[in-house]
Amino acid sequence: MIVYNFLIHFGRYLRLMGQAFSRPERWRMFFKQYVKEMSQLGIDSIGIVLLISFFIGAVICIQIKLNIQSPWMPHWVSGYVTREIMLLEFSSSIMCLILSGKVGSNIASELGTMRTTQQIDALEIMGVNPASFLILPKIVGLLTLIPALVTFSTFSGIIGAYATAYIGHIITPSDLTAGLQHTFTQWFFWMGVIKSLFFAFIISSVSSYYGYTVEGGSIEVGKASTNAVVSCSMLILFSDLFLTQLLS
Amino acid sequence: MIEIHNLHKRFDDREVLKGITSKFENGKTNLIIGQSGSGKTVLLKNIVGLFTPTEGDVLYDGRSFMAMTKKERAMLRREMGMIFQSAALFDSMSVLENVMFPLDMFSDMSYKDRVRRAMFCLERVNLGEAAAKYPGEISGGMQKRVAIARAIALNPRYLFCDEPNSGLDPKTSLVIDELIHGITAEYGTTTIINTHDMNSVMGIGEHILFIYEGYAEWEGTKDEVVNSNNEKLNNFIFASDLFRKVKDAQIGGE
Numbered sequence: 028m029i030v031y032n033f034l035i036h037f038g039r040y041l042r043l044m045g046q047a048f049s050r051p052e053r054w055r056m057f058f059k060q061y062v063k064e065m066s067q068l069g070i071d072s073i074g075i076v077l078l079i080s081f082f083i084g085a086v087i088c089i090q091i092k093l094n095i096q097s098p099w100m101p102h103w104v105s106g107y108v109t110r111e112i113m114l115l116e117f118s119s120s121i122m123c124l125i126l127s128g129k130v131g132s133n134i135a136s137e138l139g140t141m142r143t144t145q146q147i148d149a150l151e152i153m154g155v156n157p158a159s160f161l162i163l164p165k166i167v168g169l170l171t172l173i174p175a176l177v178t179f180s181t182f183s184g185i186i187g188a189y190a191t192a193y194i195g196h197i198i199t200p201s202d203l204t205a206g207l208q209h210t211f212t213q214w215f216f217w218m219g220v221i222k223s224l225f226f227a228f229i230i231s232s233v234s235s236y237y238g239y240t241v242e243g244g245s246i247e248v249g250k251a252s253t254n255a256v257v258s259c260s261m262l263i264l265f266s267d268l269f270l271t272q273l274l275s
Numbered sequence: 276m277i278e279i280h281n282l283h284k285r286f287d288d289r290e291v292l293k294g295i296t297s298k299f300e301n302g303k304t305n306l307i308i309g310q311s312g313s314g315k316t317v318l319l320k321n322i323v324g325l326f327t328p329t330e331g332d333v334l335y336d337g338r339s340f341m342a343m344t345k346k347e348r349a350m351l352r353r354e355m356g357m358i359f360q361s362a363a364l365f366d367s368m369s370v371l372e373n374v375m376f377p378l379d380m381f382s383d384m385s386y387k388d389r390v391r392r393a394m395f396c397l398e399r400v401n402l403g404e405a406a407a408k409y410p411g412e413i414s415g416g417m418q419k420r421v422a423i424a425r426a427i428a429l430n431p432r433y434l435f436c437d438e439p440n441s442g443l444d445p446k447t448s449l450v451i452d453e454l455i456h457g458i459t460a461e462y463g464t465t466t467i468i469n470t471h472d473m474n475s476v477m478g479i480g481e482h483i484l485f486i487y488e489g490y491a492e493w494e495g496t497k498d499e500v501v502n503s504n505n506e507k508l509n510n511f512i513f514a515s516d517l518f519r520k521v522k523d524a525q526i527g528g529e
Contacts, residue, residue, distance in 0.1 A: 052381075056379055140366075144361050144366075145360075145361055146365055148325055151352075152324075152352055152355055152435075154381070
């Protein structure tokens with residue numbers, strides 16, 4: 028039964044994506060929506076990304092320095108581990124998990140409300156392809172801004188680590204700098220960006236599917252929003268496993 | 276003209292529409308009436324193509340909707356205007372942007388001309404002053420009027436209204452009825468209104484189709500309603516004391 032339900036949803040999801048990835052009726056309107064979605068899904072998320080990354084960067088640095096580092100380890104270990112965790116996992120995977128909560132629920136509830144208040148029907152009656160008009164700009168908008176969010180997250184985490192050095196005096200700034208600069212592999216940054224692109228597609232398309240296919244009223248919109256976040260989180264974790272192996 | 280032929284619609288085991296046939300002419304306000312749950316909205320959704328009939332066909336000026344390709348349907352839909360029960364205005368857009376939306380999507384007018392046309396439609400429904408407001412900032416009656424302005428922005432050949440008076444006070448309902456009736460006469464549109472508002476039936480019902488449990492039970496004009504002997508129709512129309520007294524007075528007067 029679970030497999031059957033999965034196949035049903037997966038089939039519907041593919042059909043919806045087929046409708047969404049069709050040529051926009053008016054490029055002018057597509058770009059208008061695209062800019063709006065970039066602002067709503069990407070720019071509006073910068074604050075939360077910076078805030079969470081700052082604290083996580085600081086906490087990782089403190090944890091490594093106080094609980095892991097020992098006299099047997101080099102002095103640069105805390106900075107090195109902070110950088111690698113931020114680059115390899117936090118700024119891409121964990122940040123996208125957080126975004127699936129914020130952006131995913133936003134998309135699902137917006138489209139769900141549009142469905143229940145007949146706004147999607149109104150688009151269809153006008154001869155507009157609602158899936159393409161509403162979903163495609165969300166997917167493209169989030170894909171465009173996610174590399175920037177990953178970059179901001181990494182830098183914010185590093186600034187958080189420096190805050191523990193300059194304000195908390197947990198580590199000396201020179202030790203931290205030495206760790207951050209130790210055997211830097213540029214590919215790790217690109218790996219985070221590539222993973223985040225996959226996750227951004229999952230967040231925007233799966234949430235859109237749950238919102239777009241809502242049937243009923245406000246309770247169903249709430250359920251769709253929850254289902255979207257849960258499904259996105261699961262898919263991000265699963266795909267992270269495969270992508271990490273594939274890209275490493 | 277819109278014709279429906281032997282329209283059936285089934286949801287799983289439940290048959291909602293049981294072979295409805297009718298004609299809706301140009302320049303007339305055609306009303307579909309019936310009790311809640313009788314199948315009015317399902318019928319309208321089948322006519323506009325939001326549902327696919329289980330059996331039967333819908334003809335738009337002789338062209339079969341069922342036989343049309345996806346592209347032909349999209350083109351036909353550009354000639355349709357629809358006013359939903361909930362108005363269905365786009366929350367994220369201002370009143371002016373809502374009315375401009377069909378023009379932005381489907382017309383090649385310049386921005387200035389699109390604004391001018393949208394303002395003309397808003398003035399037509401006496402809402403020029405609300406252009407900058409958002410749907411959440413205006414009343415339900417005003418939202419319906421904006422929906423009418425949006426529906427007529429592209430000069431539609433077919434106008435559909437799903438319970439346009441629901442949730443409105445009698446005076447506002449009258450304004451909405453007069454607007455739809457006026458627009459139908461002015462532009463010669465084929466207008467189909469779903470309603471159970473008896474004031475609308477008596478006021479603007481030039482052609483009335485009464486649906487009862489999925490069947491087309493009765494058809495006629497607002498004048499024929501008063502003299503009809505159809506028991507189911509009379510039970511529905513004259514359910515209130517007021518209308519019963521009006522009928523008795525009218526028949527007594529004759």
